[in-house]
Amino acid sequence: MGITSTGPHLAVALDGAGWHPAAWRADGARPQDLLSAGYWVDLVREAEAGALDFVTIEDTLGPGGDRDNPSATGTDQVVGHLDSVLVAARVAPLTRRIGIVPTAVVTHTEPFHLSKAIATLDYVSGGRAGVRVRIAWTEDDSRLFGRRDLGAVRLEDAKQPHLRSPLADLFDETADYVEVLRRLWDSWEDDAEIRDAATGRFIDRDKLHYIDFTGKWFSVKGPSITPRPPQGQPPVVSLAHASIPYRLGARQSDVLIVTPFDKTEAINVLDEVRAEQAVAGRADETLHVFGDIVVFLDETTQAARDRKARLDDLAGREFASDTGVFVGTPAELADQVLDLHAAGLSGFRLRPATIPHDLRAITRGLVPELRSRGAFRSDYEATTLRGLLGLSRPANRYAA
Amino acid sequence: MTKQIHLAAHFPGVNNTTVWSDPAAGSHIEFSSFVKLAQTAERAKFDFFFLAEGLRLREQNGQIYDLDVVGRPDTFTVLAALAAVTDRLGLTGTINSTFNEPYEVARQFASLDHLSAGRAGWNVVTSWDAFTGENFRRGGFLPQEQRYERAKTFLSTALELFDSWRGDEIAADVESGVYLRDPAAGSFAHRDAHFDISGRFSVPRSPQGGPVILQAGDSDEGREFAAAKADAIFARHGTLEAGQAFYADVKGRLAKYGRRHEDLLVLPAATFVLGDTDADAQERADVVRHQQVSGQTAIKLLEQLWNADLSGYDPDGPLPEFDPVVGEHTVARGRASVRSHRDPLATAREWRALAEAKNLSIRELIIQTSGRQNFIGAPATVAEKINELVQADASDGFILVPHVTPGGLDEFADTVVPLLQERGVFRTEYTGTTLREHLGLDGARPGGAA
Known part of the structure; x- marks a missing residue:
C-alpha cells in the first residue's frame, strides 16, 4: 500500500491555547485572541505550511474544562470557545489545501442539520471537509438541552463491548447518526441538477432520494436540502479509548484516532480494531487508525523537559493525559512515530501542548525531519481531504 | 429630517x-x-x-x-x-x-x-x-x-x-x-x-x-x-x-x-x-415575468390555489370550470403559499372575473396576479x-x-x-x-x- 512507503499521515489537534492547562501563559501564547477569527486562521495556515493532512478543532457543548487536569479555582484555565464547525467555515476560504475537521456533538443535535453543515463546509473549502463525531454523556451536557435523560452513563462501561449499557446505547446511536449523515450526503446524485430548459426542470427528481432512515432513536426522511458535497462523502473521524468506541470507528469512521501509551498497546488496539472492522463487513475498506500524542518539543530533550516542568509549575500539578505524552526533540518524535507507523498505525494526530510553540515545532521541526528521511510529502499532492488520505471519491449508494 | x-x-x-x-x-x-x-x-x-x-x-x-x-x-x-x-x-x-x-x-x-x-x-x-x-x-x-x-x-x-x-x-x-x-x-x-x-x-x-x-x-x-x-x-x-x-x-x-x-x-x-429608459425596463420586466412564470410553472401555481392536480390543463387555455378544492389536504407541501390563499373560493372568483374581462390565459393570469417587480x-x-x-x-x-x-x-x-x-x-x-x-x-x- 502507498501509505506505508510514503510514511505516516499527520494531523494536529487544535484546542484553545494548546493542550496543557497552562498553555495560555506560555511564551508567544495569545490568550486574548482565542475567540477571534484571525487566531484560528493563523493556526490553520501554520499547519498548512507544514503540508499536514488535516487539523481537528476541538469542541464541547458546554464551556469545557480539562477532565484530566481539573482546575482547583475555576479561574486559572481557559473557559469558553466557539462552535468548531463555524470556526472551520471561517478558516476554509483563507486556506487552500489542508483538510479541516471540526468536532460535532451528536448526542443532542440533529443529524439533518449537521449533514448539511458539513456538506456546506465541503463546498466552501473545495472538498477539504471532514467531521469528528463525539458523544456528550454527562448530566451537565443533558441539562443544556433539557430534552433527554440518558440514564446512568459510566465511562468504564466502554471496556465492556458485550454489556448492554447506557454508554453502549450512546455509541450505537452515534453509529445510526453517522449512517444518517452518510445517507443524506448521498441523497442527491452528482448529476441531479440538470437545468433542462426544454422541459423546464431544474433537477431530475429521480436522482434525489428519500433516505427513509428509521432507527431506535430517531427517524429521518430526507433528501437533504444540500446537494451531494464535492467529496461525495467527507471523511468521518472519531476518537476512541476503549472497545465500544473502537466498534463505532470500525463500523462508521474513515479515520479512527486511538490513544495507546506505548507500542505494545498500539499493536493490541490495532488487532482489536481490525477484528471489529471485519465484523462490520468493512475489511476491504480503508480505515485509517491514527495514534494520538500530546507533544512537548524543543531542540534538546532537556529543554523540552524543563519547559514542561515550568508549565506544570504554573498549573500547580503534573500534566495528566488520556493519551501518550511525548517530551523531547523533533528527531526523537520522528523515531517514535516511524516505529509506531511500522507497527501499523497509518498516521498520527499530534496535540501541541502549547500554541504556537509546539505547533511550529511540528511544522518546522518534525515535518522537515520526516522529509529528510523520505517519510513525509514535500508538498500537497491532492486537492481534497479524501485525496490526501488516499481515499477515492466513492460511488453514490443510491445511484442505479 | x-x-x-x-x-x-x-x-x-x-x-x-x-x-x-x-x-x-x-x-x-x-x-x-x-x-x-x-x-x-x-x-x-x-x-x-x-x-x-x-x-x-x-x-x-x-x-x-x-x-x-x-x-x-x-x-x-x-x-x-x-x-x-x-x-x-x-x-x-x-x-x-x-x-x-x-x-x-x-x-x-x-x-x-x-x-x-x-x-x-x-x-x-x-x-x-x-x-x-x-x-x-x-x-x-x-x-x-x-x-x-x-x-x-x-x-x-x-x-x-x-x-x-x-x-x-x-x-x-x-x-x-x-x-x-x-x-x-x-x-x-x-x-x-x-x-x-x-x-x-x-x-x-x-x-x-x-x-x-x-x-x-x-x-x-x-x-x-x-x-x-x-x-x-x-x-x-x-x-x-x-x-x-x-x-x-x-x-x-x-x-x-x-x-x-x-x-x-x-x-x-x-x-x-x-433598464436604460423606463420603457426599456418595462420591456425587460415583461420578459422576466415570462421567464419566472413558464407554462408549467403557471399550472403549478394555479394548482396551489385550486388544490387539485391540473396537469391536464393547457396553460395557454382558460381556467378550470370547477372550483378550488377546499380541505385539510393540500397538493403542495413544504411552503406557505397554499395557506396564503386564505379564501380560495373568493380568490378564484376574482381571478375568473379578471381572466374574463381581459381575456387572459392561465399563464397570463398568473403573470398578472402573482406579483410584478x-x-x-x-x-x-x-x-x-x-x-x-x-x-x-x-x-x-x-x-x-x-x-x-x-x-x-x-x-x-x-x-x-x-x-x-x-x-x-x-x-x-x-x-x-x-x-x-x-x-x-x-x-x-x-x-x-x-
Whole structure:
C-alpha cells in the first residue's frame, strides 16, 4: 500500500491555547485572541505550511474544562470557545489545501442539520471537509438541552463491548447518526441538477432520494436540502479509548484516532480494531487508525523537559493525559512515530501542548525531519481531504 | 429630517422569482456565487447580506418540485465562510426555532458574531408542519397557535444565554494566572413551558452582545413579536399606502415595550428590473415575468390555489370550470403559499372575473396576479421611488431580491446606488464596523458590562 512507503499521515489537534492547562501563559501564547477569527486562521495556515493532512478543532457543548487536569479555582484555565464547525467555515476560504475537521456533538443535535453543515463546509473549502463525531454523556451536557435523560452513563462501561449499557446505547446511536449523515450526503446524485430548459426542470427528481432512515432513536426522511458535497462523502473521524468506541470507528469512521501509551498497546488496539472492522463487513475498506500524542518539543530533550516542568509549575500539578505524552526533540518524535507507523498505525494526530510553540515545532521541526528521511510529502499532492488520505471519491449508494 | 436608506441583498431563493434559465445564471450552491453577491453588496456599502432557509424540499402532487431552483446550503456555515471574504457587510440568515434548540442556536450565533467581529443577524422563523418534522429527530410539529409562543420563548431563552456573559469576565492575565475573573461566568437557568435548561453557556459575550434580530411575520402576532423583540422587520408591502399603514402600525407598537421609534427598522423585500429608459425596463420586466412564470410553472401555481392536480390543463387555455378544492389536504407541501390563499373560493372568483374581462390565459393570469417587480425603471426612476418610499415612512429601506444568481445585483450597485449616494440618502463609506452600527442601533445589545 502507498501509505506505508510514503510514511505516516499527520494531523494536529487544535484546542484553545494548546493542550496543557497552562498553555495560555506560555511564551508567544495569545490568550486574548482565542475567540477571534484571525487566531484560528493563523493556526490553520501554520499547519498548512507544514503540508499536514488535516487539523481537528476541538469542541464541547458546554464551556469545557480539562477532565484530566481539573482546575482547583475555576479561574486559572481557559473557559469558553466557539462552535468548531463555524470556526472551520471561517478558516476554509483563507486556506487552500489542508483538510479541516471540526468536532460535532451528536448526542443532542440533529443529524439533518449537521449533514448539511458539513456538506456546506465541503463546498466552501473545495472538498477539504471532514467531521469528528463525539458523544456528550454527562448530566451537565443533558441539562443544556433539557430534552433527554440518558440514564446512568459510566465511562468504564466502554471496556465492556458485550454489556448492554447506557454508554453502549450512546455509541450505537452515534453509529445510526453517522449512517444518517452518510445517507443524506448521498441523497442527491452528482448529476441531479440538470437545468433542462426544454422541459423546464431544474433537477431530475429521480436522482434525489428519500433516505427513509428509521432507527431506535430517531427517524429521518430526507433528501437533504444540500446537494451531494464535492467529496461525495467527507471523511468521518472519531476518537476512541476503549472497545465500544473502537466498534463505532470500525463500523462508521474513515479515520479512527486511538490513544495507546506505548507500542505494545498500539499493536493490541490495532488487532482489536481490525477484528471489529471485519465484523462490520468493512475489511476491504480503508480505515485509517491514527495514534494520538500530546507533544512537548524543543531542540534538546532537556529543554523540552524543563519547559514542561515550568508549565506544570504554573498549573500547580503534573500534566495528566488520556493519551501518550511525548517530551523531547523533533528527531526523537520522528523515531517514535516511524516505529509506531511500522507497527501499523497509518498516521498520527499530534496535540501541541502549547500554541504556537509546539505547533511550529511540528511544522518546522518534525515535518522537515520526516522529509529528510523520505517519510513525509514535500508538498500537497491532492486537492481534497479524501485525496490526501488516499481515499477515492466513492460511488453514490443510491445511484442505479 | 432626511432619512438614511438601509439596503440589504437577499441571496436568490428557491422559488420562481429566481430565473435559473437565464444565460447569466450561475450556481446556487457553489461558494463562489455567495462570495460574488456578498462582495457586490459590500462594494455597494449595503447594510447586510441575507440568506433564507428551508428544511425540507418542496413537494407538489406527492413529488419533489422540480421547476424552480432546488437545493441550498446550511445557513450558519455559509455566513461564517462569508465572514472570511467580507469586512463590513452584515451577515444574516434565517434559522428556524421549531427544529432547533436554544442552546445550540445561541452558541452558533454568538460564535458567528465573534467570527465576523460583530456582523451577525438572525431572522427568527417558526414552522408548523409535520412534513418538515419528518427530517428531524424531534419530529412532530406545533399547533399553529403555539408557533409564536415557542418562537418568543425560544428567542428570549437565547437572549438569556447571550446575556449569561457580561463581557468583562476574561482577564487572560498571564502574570497573575487569572484567565477568568468569575468562575461562574456563563451560568444560566431557564424554565418555561417549552424549555427547561440550565448550566453554563460556552461562548463568552460577542461583539454585538448577540446577533441583530430580524422578524418576517406579517400577522398581528408577528408584528407584536417584532415590536417586542426585533431590531428589523421584513414586510411585503410594496405600495406607498400599504407600506405607510404597516410602518405606522408596527412603529406604534414599540412604546408599550419601552422602545423608541428608531429601535425597529421596517425593511420590505423588493424585486427590481432596471433598464436604460423606463420603457426599456418595462420591456425587460415583461420578459422576466415570462421567464419566472413558464407554462408549467403557471399550472403549478394555479394548482396551489385550486388544490387539485391540473396537469391536464393547457396553460395557454382558460381556467378550470370547477372550483378550488377546499380541505385539510393540500397538493403542495413544504411552503406557505397554499395557506396564503386564505379564501380560495373568493380568490378564484376574482381571478375568473379578471381572466374574463381581459381575456387572459392561465399563464397570463398568473403573470398578472402573482406579483410584478416592485421597482421597474431607469436607475434614476428607481432611485427616486426608493427614496420617496423611505422619506414618506413607507419603509426604512429595502431587502433587494435579485432574480439572477449571482450577478443580479451588479447593475443596481453600479447605477442606482451612486444616485442614492449623490442625494445624500445612502452611505458612501461604512462609518461603523458592526451590523448594529450600520442599522443605526446602539453599539451593542444591552446587558453587557458597561
